[in-house]
Amino acid sequence: MSASDPPDPGRVRAWLQDLQGRICAGLEAVDGQARFVPDREDRGEAGLSDPRVLEDGPVIERAAVNFTHSRGAGLPEAATQRHPQLAGLPFEAVSLSLIVHPRNPYAPTTHANFRCFVAGAPGEPAAWWVGGGFDLTPYYGFDEDTVAWHRAARAACTPSGPGVHADLKARCDAYFHLDHRNEQRGVGGIFFDDWTEGGWTASLGLLQRVGEAFWPAYRPILVARSAMPYGESQRRWQLIRRGRYVEFNLIQDRGTRYGLQSGRRIEAVLGSMPPAVAWAYQHQPTPGSPEAELLSRYLVPRDWLADGV
Amino acid sequence: MSASDPPDPGRVRAWLQDLQGRICAGLEAVDGQARFVPDREDRGEAGLSDPRVLEDGPVIERAAVNFTHSRGAGLPEAATQRHPQLAGLPFEAVSLSLIVHPRNPYAPTTHANFRCFVAGAPGEPAAWWVGGGFDLTPYYGFDEDTVAWHRAARAACTPSGPGVHADLKARCDAYFHLDHRNEQRGVGGIFFDDWTEGGWTASLGLLQRVGEAFWPAYRPILVARSAMPYGESQRRWQLIRRGRYVEFNLIQDRGTRYGLQSGRRIEAVLGSMPPAVAWAYQHQPTPGSPEAELLSRYLVPRDWLADGV
Numbered sequence: 001m002s003a004s005d006p007p008d009p010g011r012v013r014a015w016l017q018d019l020q021g022r023i024c025a026g027l028e029a030v031d032g033q034a035r036f037v038p039d040r041e042d043r044g045e046a047g048l049s050d051p052r053v054l055e056d057g058p059v060i061e062r063a064a065v066n067f068t069h070s071r072g073a074g075l076p077e078a079a080t081q082r083h084p085q086l087a088g089l090p091f092e093a094v095s096l097s098l099i100v101h102p103r104n105p106y107a108p109t110t111h112a113n114f115r116c117f118v119a120g121a122p123g124e125p126a127a128w129w130v131g132g133g134f135d136l137t138p139y140y141g142f143d144e145d146t147v148a149w150h151r152a153a154r155a156a157c158t159p160s161g162p163g164v165h166a167d168l169k170a171r172c173d174a175y176f177h178l179d180h181r182n183e184q185r186g187v188g189g190i191f192f193d194d195w196t197e198g199g200w201t202a203s204l205g206l207l208q209r210v211g212e213a214f215w216p217a218y219r220p221i222l223v224a225r226s227a228m229p230y231g232e233s234q235r236r237w238q239l240i241r242r243g244r245y246v247e248f249n250l251i252q253d254r255g256t257r258y259g260l261q262s263g264r265r266i267e268a269v270l271g272s273m274p275p276a277v278a279w280a281y282q283h284q285p286t287p288g289s290p291e292a293e294l295l296s297r298y299l300v301p302r303d304w305l306a307d308g309v
Numbered sequence: 310m311s312a313s314d315p316p317d318p319g320r321v322r323a324w325l326q327d328l329q330g331r332i333c334a335g336l337e338a339v340d341g342q343a344r345f346v347p348d349r350e351d352r353g354e355a356g357l358s359d360p361r362v363l364e365d366g367p368v369i370e371r372a373a374v375n376f377t378h379s380r381g382a383g384l385p386e387a388a389t390q391r392h393p394q395l396a397g398l399p400f401e402a403v404s405l406s407l408i409v410h411p412r413n414p415y416a417p418t419t420h421a422n423f424r425c426f427v428a429g430a431p432g433e434p435a436a437w438w439v440g441g442g443f444d445l446t447p448y449y450g451f452d453e454d455t456v457a458w459h460r461a462a463r464a465a466c467t468p469s470g471p472g473v474h475a476d477l478k479a480r481c482d483a484y485f486h487l488d489h490r491n492e493q494r495g496v497g498g499i500f501f502d503d504w505t506e507g508g509w510t511a512s513l514g515l516l517q518r519v520g521e522a523f524w525p526a527y528r529p530i531l532v533a534r535s536a537m538p539y540g541e542s543q544r545r546w547q548l549i550r551r552g553r554y555v556e557f558n559l560i561q562d563r564g565t566r567y568g569l570q571s572g573r574r575i576e577a578v579l580g581s582m583p584p585a586v587a588w589a590y591q592h593q594p595t596p597g598s599p600e601a602e603l604l605s606r607y608l609v610p611r612d613w614l615a616d617g618v
Contacts, residue, residue: 039591053590062590180569180578243582250559251569260489260560269489273552273588280584281362281371282348282576 005199007128009092012116013069015208016096017050019114020067023098023215024052027065030223031057036065039268047071051268055275058103059226064271065098075119082194083119089126091119096211097255099272100222105238107225108138108145108186109245110218111272113255114211116204128200130207131193133168134214135176136221137186137245139238140290141298145221146187150304152217153190156209160202168192173301178248184299185248237291239278246277314508316437318401321425322378324517325405326359328423329376332407332524333361336374339531340366345374348577356380360577364584367412368535373580374407384428391503392428398435400428405520406564408581409531414547416534417447417454417495418554419527420581422564423520425513437509439516440502442477443523444485445530446495446554448547449599450607454530455496459613461526462499465518469511477501482610487557493608494557546600548587555586 024036034057041049051066075091077084095115102109112134120126136149150169157165172191177184190210195203249256249272259269285291333345343366350358356378363372384400386393404424411418421443429435445458459478466474481500486493499519504512558565558581568578594600 055590064590180575239585246555246586247559247579250556251566257560266489267591270556270588271590275588276548277555277586277588278584279579279582279586281364281373281580 005201006123007116007118007125007200008204009094009116009118012094012130012204012207016094016114016211017067019211020050020052020065020096024054024065026215026219027054027060027063027100030219030226031059033057034060036063041265045071049265049268051265051271053271059107059222061101061103062271062275063098063100064268066096066268066271068095068097069093083127086119086127089119090121091117093117097272100218101242101274102222102226104226104228105139105230105234106228107222108136109242109274110134110136110222112211112214114207116207129194129196130203131195132207132210133172133189133191134210134217135172135186135189135191136218137241138298139241139294140234141187141294142225143304145225146298147304149187149189149217149221152213153210154305156213157190157206159209160197160206164197164206165190170301176248178244179252181244181247183244183295184301185244187298187304188301236278237285239276240280240283241294242274242277243279245274249273314510315432316425316427316434316509317513318403318425318427321403321439321513321516325403325423325520326376328520329359329361329374329405333363333374335524335528336363336369336372336409339528339535340368342366343369345372350574354380358574358577360574360580362580368416368531370410370412371580371584372407372409373577375405375577375580377404377406378402392436395428395436398428399430400426402426406581409527410551410583411531411535413535413537414448414539414543415537416531417445418551418583419443419445421520421523423516425516438503438505439512440504441516441519442481442498442500443519443526444481444495444498444500445527446550447607448550448603449543450496450603451534452613454534455607456613458496458498458526458530461522462519463614465522466499466515468518469506469515473506473515474499479610485557487553488561490553490556492553492604493610494553496607496613497610545587546594548585549589549592550603551583551586552588554583558582 028035034054036052036054038050038052047069049068051064054060054063070093073090074088075086077087080086093115095113097113099111100109114132116130118125118128154165157168168190169188172188173184175191176186176188197203256269337344343363345361345363347359347361358377360373360375363369379402382399383397384395386396389395404422406422408420409418423441425439427434427437463474466477477499478497481497482493484500485495485497506512565578
């Protein structure tokens with residue numbers, strides 16, 4: 001740990017709370033009707049839980065944009081499976097986690113998370129890291145959306161070094177892989193965890209660029225695709241594909257599983273669940289259809305920027 | 310192991326295949342329209358996978374009645390977490406597993422499973438056990454259905470001894486508890502695992518009485534409740550409650566999680582998923598409503614036969 005570049009979770013908290021407000025305002029503006037409902041729980045020195053959920057809008061069927069700040073005198077063992085040496089230390093964790101389920105099947109679901117963690121004494125921490133990323137889960141694939149999404153991700157990463165984007169894209173593809181179906185959850189994006197590269201200031205720089213890149217990347221896709229006409233057949237496909245999202249979140253997602261095990265604020269943890277979902281037995285899209293193309297072209301790891309775009 | 314009372318998985322297979330046929334015929338007769346679609350995979354000496362799924366009937370929205378027979382020269386470690394000493398032994402497992410999701414919200418979902426397991430040499434097995442049970446998940450509670458259900462369960466258990474039903478009911482309540490919601494999945498029934506009480510013949514007797522009791526117990530409830538008129542409000546509640554079923558199956562259920570980890574026949578493993586599901590954020594039924602009564606009166610462990618009925 002460098003004493004000259006100490007982590008500053010308070011600064012991350014202030015930034016993420018501001019970002020939460022801006023993203024919620026942006027989503028409300030795009031929806032034009034539904035409003036976020038807060039369920040704030042201020043725990044004083046122990047932190048703040050501030051989940052915000054918007055439901056049943058004309059554009060957005062459900063969005064959850066949750067800020068959490070946790071501070072404690074002794075890190076529970078369950079929270080440190082990957083870092084058992086930190087159990088019992090004082091800690092501070094700050095996180096903004098969000099998910100958007102648009103109504104229109106042509107508009108992709110998105111998920112993003114931005115967080116930092118510090119353990120040990122404030123002046124001389126035993127460990128810290130930042131993590132986060134954003135990823136896109138379309139029900140119908142569009143090359144131009146996917147390329148624009150990955151370009152935004154790359155632009156956020158590039159100042160951190162030449163190999164960083166490729167690294168974070170590969171981590172995203174690896175993490176959002178639905179093991180029992182052997183398919184990607186979506187077209188990916190970027191994902192990082194336990195990040196300390198270059199020290200605190202450089203790592204925070206990456207986190208903030210990624211955090212600030214999310215909404216400008218998602219907004220135009222949401223707006224454009226939500227204007228497309230669709231019918232029952234597209235809706236049905238969306239509901240079936242949302243089932244994959246549920247499978248991933250309940251079976252694999254570390255954040256969801258940790259939240260469920262913690263037993264706290266279950267409604268906030270599961271505020272990310274799609275509002276309506278279907279499971280069809282042995283459903284296979286018609287060969288050559290847009291639904292089949294989603295599986296064959298989009299839900300596989302692919303270098304969308306390979307052509308230098 | 311008693312050499313004079315050896316386990317006979319072949320006999321269980323023949324009985325369960327016959328029972329599968331009778332339950333499927335019964336469900337088709339009640340539905341009156343939809344038919345089970347088989348997806349049989351005969352693996353010869355390695356066993357037989359025979360899932361049957363019925364979908365989109367006027368009475369039954371989805372039912373999955375799956376027979377599986379597995380035989381192998383060496384039990385994989387993943388299959389023996391609770392019995393590591395059996396890894397590598399030859400084994401034979403026979404199972405009938407079923408789930409019924411009726412369309413009418415007044416008709417309860419049900420789940421049942423009947424199985425046996427033998428490890429070691431056929432003549433002198435290292436271990437064997439039987440297991441199974443049935444449980445009921447109503448969306449609206451009815452005392453008379455619940456009492457009749459538990460009476461049928463008790464009648465199947467009583468010949469095995471005076472304390473057996475209370476034991477198996479308690480195991481069912483313990484198993485079908487949704488931990489992160491701290492609520493029961495339904496009104497329970499009976500559940501047993503690793504059962505060897507009294508030797509093979511006595512244990513098989515219990516398994517067969519439980520297996521034969523299921524359909525005569527469920528059929529009258531399904532028929533009566535499916536005739537009740539309902540509206541959008543009841544349907545909505547059913548979809549939300551089905552979300553709890555999904556949460557249980559994907560997060561906790563041992564059979565589902567083992568099936569997913571095995572990576573084989575995922576569609577058969579997930580054939581038990583409800584066809585249509587909803588998640589509502591912070592949904593609370595109106596106090597005093599039938600929906601609130603489901604939670605307060607039915608989804609708690611309760612001795613439904615306490616009055617000597």
